[in-house]
Amino acid sequence: MHRHFEKGHKKLNSMFEDLCNTVENNFTQLTLAMEKMDVSYFDKFPDLDLSIDEKEIAIEEECLKLLALYQPVAGDLRSIIAILKVNGEIERIGDLTSNIAYRAKSLHSFKMEASAFLIPEICTIVRKMLHNSLKSFMNRDRNMAIKVCHLDEQVDDLHGDMYKVLRVDFEKNPKKYDAYMSYISMSRFLERIGDHTTNIAEDLLYLMEGEIFRHRKIEVYRPTD
Amino acid sequence: MAPVQTTNKTSIIKITDLDFFYGDTQALFKINLTIAKNRITSFIGPSGCGKSTLLRCMNRMYDVIRNTKASGSILFDNNNILQTSTDVTGLRRRIGMVFQKSNPFAKTIYENVVYGLRIAGENKKSVLDQAVEESLKGTSLFDEVKDRLNESALGLSGGQMQRLCIARAIAIKPDVILMDEPCSALDPKSTAKVEELMLNLKKDYSIVIVTHNMQQSSRISEYTAFFLEGRLMEKDTTQKIFTNPSKKETEDYITGKFG
Numbered sequence: 001m002h003r004h005f006e007k008g009h010k011k012l013n014s015m016f017e018d019l020c021n022t023v024e025n026n027f028t029q030l031t032l033a034m035e036k037m038d039v040s041y042f043d044k045f046p047d048l049d050l051s052i053d054e055k056e057i058a059i060e061e062e063c064l065k066l067l068a069l070y071q072p073v074a075g076d077l078r079s080i081i082a083i084l085k086v087n088g089e090i091e092r093i094g095d096l097t098s099n100i101a102y103r104a105k106s107l108h109s110f111k112m113e114a115s116a117f118l119i120p121e122i123c124t125i126v127r128k129m130l131h132n133s134l135k136s137f138m139n140r141d142r143n144m145a146i147k148v149c150h151l152d153e154q155v156d157d158l159h160g161d162m163y164k165v166l167r168v169d170f171e172k173n174p175k176k177y178d179a180y181m182s183y184i185s186m187s188r189f190l191e192r193i194g195d196h197t198t199n200i201a202e203d204l205l206y207l208m209e210g211e212i213f214r215h216r217k218i219e220v221y222r223p224t225d
Numbered sequence: 226m227a228p229v230q231t232t233n234k235t236s237i238i239k240i241t242d243l244d245f246f247y248g249d250t251q252a253l254f255k256i257n258l259t260i261a262k263n264r265i266t267s268f269i270g271p272s273g274c275g276k277s278t279l280l281r282c283m284n285r286m287y288d289v290i291r292n293t294k295a296s297g298s299i300l301f302d303n304n305n306i307l308q309t310s311t312d313v314t315g316l317r318r319r320i321g322m323v324f325q326k327s328n329p330f331a332k333t334i335y336e337n338v339v340y341g342l343r344i345a346g347e348n349k350k351s352v353l354d355q356a357v358e359e360s361l362k363g364t365s366l367f368d369e370v371k372d373r374l375n376e377s378a379l380g381l382s383g384g385q386m387q388r389l390c391i392a393r394a395i396a397i398k399p400d401v402i403l404m405d406e407p408c409s410a411l412d413p414k415s416t417a418k419v420e421e422l423m424l425n426l427k428k429d430y431s432i433v434i435v436t437h438n439m440q441q442s443s444r445i446s447e448y449t450a451f452f453l454e455g456r457l458m459e460k461d462t463t464q465k466i467f468t469n470p471s472k473k474e475t476e477d478y479i480t481g482k483f484g
Contacts (some may be wrong), residue, residue, distance in 0.1 A: 001480050002480060002481035005481070071440055072480065073439065073443070073467045073468070073479045073480060074466075074467060074468065074469065074470050074479055074480050075476055075480065076475045076480045077468060078468065078469070202376070209469075210468055210469025211469070213444075
């Protein structure tokens with residue numbers, strides 16, 4: 001019985017890894033495209049996101065199948081539940097990546113750079129958070145997951161600073177209202193991606209320790225030696 | 226010596242350092258366990274792990290097997306029931322048992338239910354009638370058999386027979402009901418009825434169930450104890466055992482990695 005479950009679980013893990021790689025790759029490529037203002041890459045987005053949606057549904061169906069057929073318990077149950085939850089987080093990251101691409105393209109029409117103000121700094125941290133959250137999940141690396149949670153504060157602070165910086169600049173160029181809306185939206189989408197990566201990290205902590213860590217203060221997360 | 230306080234608001238049986246032997250073979254090793262009052266506690270573990278033996282210790286059913294020996298204590302109502310002075314018949318009246326294979330007597334449905342009461346000397350028809358109605362209603366069997374109470378119990382279906390045995394057990398109003406794989410011979414529909422019945426019964430009784438069906442344990446019990454090779458490996462709330470057990474052996478067993 002367990003061998004059958006293991007086989008299904010292995011297949012699920014491989015589908016999940018493929019989704020993670022796709023979403024991370026899309027995000028990384030987008031940040032590079034933003035630096036070069038590569039509009040052709042921005043245009044690829046509705047299709048790229050469609051493929052993520054299909055993968056997400058296939059993973060969810062596989063999780064439901066394993067739950068229904070094998071009624072897993074303990075570590076096996078936590079693993080399926082964690083994948084089911086992270087699957088949703090990753091799909092949302094895909095959507096947000098797509099939204100950023102749309103906003104980046106709109107900046108091109110205003111002849112403005114997407115990588116401006118604090119966007120490059122936020123992108124760098126969020127890229128690291130995304131990479132490390134997925135890597136920690138794959139490698140069951142508790143300490144790496146905790147570090148992801150700690151990075152979220154930096155992103156929140158930068159997003160807060162973004163309002164201040166934009167306000168000063170906006171007063172000089174009030175006619176470019178729509179462009180500033182795009183910057184603040186991009187910053188907000190990046191900040192949301194950061195939140196989703198911390199959710200992934202917290203789901204890993206649940207998987208490993210069987211305890212729900214969400215909605216706790218940052219001090220609770222302690223790396224082990 | 227003042228009697229040790231065994232039962233309080235939350236527990237009904239307290240087992241301390243229990244060792245049990247079949248001849249020279251030790252079947253249980255230093256078992257320490259408390260059975261919660263008005264709750265369902267399930268015993269799980271691979272065949273031969275000692276769970277049924279422990280169940281049988283709790284109402285001295287092992288007395289019928291030759292050359293057995295138990296040491297330690299099982300405190301019930303402030304008495305160590307392992308003492309030779311224990312009134313075993315009285316004990317079994319208060320700690321009833323339901324077996325894997327339903328074992329109705331070759332008597333009428335009515336006589337099966339009142340069997341224990343008659344042995345206890347109760348012959349008043351009104352009392353017996355009331356006990357039959359209450360017990361059969363308590364096991365959701367009354368509507369199914371009320372028109373044939375004087376027919377043989379052996380004509381009932383497997384699921385009905387098992388519920389009749391439970392009705393027989395509760396007719397004498399025990400404190401504890403021990404169940405040794407009560408659903409293993411039943412189809413899913415009958416199993417569901419027995420499980421529903423157990424959930425209703427825990428209002429009035431404390432139930433201990435031995436089961437090989439892990440889903441059954443997780444569905445109905447509040448506490449689960451896992452046994453391995455005669456030892457109690459882990460006892461916790463059922464939710465904890467089935468989502469995040471503390472011991473690797475428990476995890477391996479319940480996820481099927483064992484062996």
